[in-house]
Amino acid sequence: MLSIEQLKHLFPDWETGLYEAVLEHAELKEAYAGEILLKKGQNIKSAMLVVEGTIKLYQEDEDGGEYFMYHLNPGEACAVTLVCNYHHEQSQVLAKAITDIKFLAIPVTYMEKWLNEFKSWHYFVIKTYRSRYEELLKTIHEVAFKNMDERLEFYIKKQVDQFGVTVKLTHQEIANDLNTSREVISRLLKKMEHNGWIKMNRNAFDWIKKQN
């Protein structure tokens, strides 16, 4: 299990009692890069708080499509699984580990109990919802108003914020995340290369566009 110091570092705004409750009742789980942690329609039995690594959240279509929404990093929680006061909730999203990860799984029963006991848990839940709500708004803005070239740029910038200027993704992976086809991404990346925005390599490229 984690030490209380590690918890404090990840979740600095919590009360002492909450750290203790988490240590007592949450399970520390692990998953490998590439594992699917949650699928659309799956029942939610525990909340996920990221301890180590990165999770990607997707909207998932009935027939195989995916649309990338946002990353979850250590100290953040998956809003979808914070089903306080709701029972038998089904997941509306797809969650994938994209690095090896560790996360805390908190059974739904405690999530509700803690709402009554810990003010800092209450704040944490609200903060989580608010920040994810804002991410979704950005996603809608992109997909509703922008053409693929701009959406690709937005997508790459999110990658760069997460992992640095070298984007280690194949064209196919990017196409999947944006729910388009590999050819479209290849052609758009080629155009970006011509414009001097990226420097291409195999299985990766560098984002070198100057801002402004």
Place this chain on the structure above:
Amino acid sequence: MLSIEQLKHLFPDWETGLYEAVLEHAELKEAYAGEILLKKGQNIKSAMLVVEGTIKLYQEDEDGGEYFMYHLNPGEACAVTLVCNYHHEQSQVLAKAITDIKFLAIPVTYMEKWLNEFKSWHYFVIKTYRSRYEELLKTIHEVAFKNMDERLEFYIKKQVDQFGVTVKLTHQEIANDLNTSREVISRLLKKMEHNGWIKMNRNAFDWIKKQN
């Protein structure tokens, strides 16, 4: 102002003290159908709780585009304006009254105070975020995966749930809400008419598609 009975009817899960606090510190405001209540980039100075009428929430583009996300009805709150713990927040959305409305405006300072004082306020905020978060997920699902014909059907169904089977909107208004052009909507509605899904009138049409 409202009576405490009216408040109880709108917000049945609140504590007595919260009703009193709202009566004391919230302002009851009115607006006419068509008025814009909140614009993208505008500073948020108070939360909006709907008392009467219906508000439409949009994602707003820099150059005039709109994308309809969801309706807010009496007893519901605008998640964007519930900026507990956040200061100087700017609105990411556009909110329009589409009927004459009444709403309670709660200054940000009290929203934060009440988080400490009233458990039911805390729950209300979380519930609001959760339900709006789910609406946004549905919106992303439509716009990311569906073609315009399916998005139009989804849109019409939301209208029907709100106002009944007679949809009193011009093709232009629908086109604006879906960020497309009037011609596209006209042609798709014509197709729906041929399929026997709708019965067209001037400035309105009836949704008569049988489910399944």
Place this chain on the structure above:
DNA sequence: ATTAAATTGTGATATTTATCACACCACCCA
């Protein structure tokens, strides 16, 4: 080293949506 698999490049074509142009119709109202 040679084959197999994965990745990328690119033309051709189809589909979807956007845009332009203009006709027609219903309704209001001076």
Place this chain on the structure above:
DNA sequence: TGGGTGGTGTGATAAATATCACAATTTAAT
């Protein structure tokens, strides 16, 4: 009663994206 005005219908065309086909290249595997 005869224009306006706003709403709708529809063809032609352009632009964006999807799909298909296949070549070329790099990496991985035996």
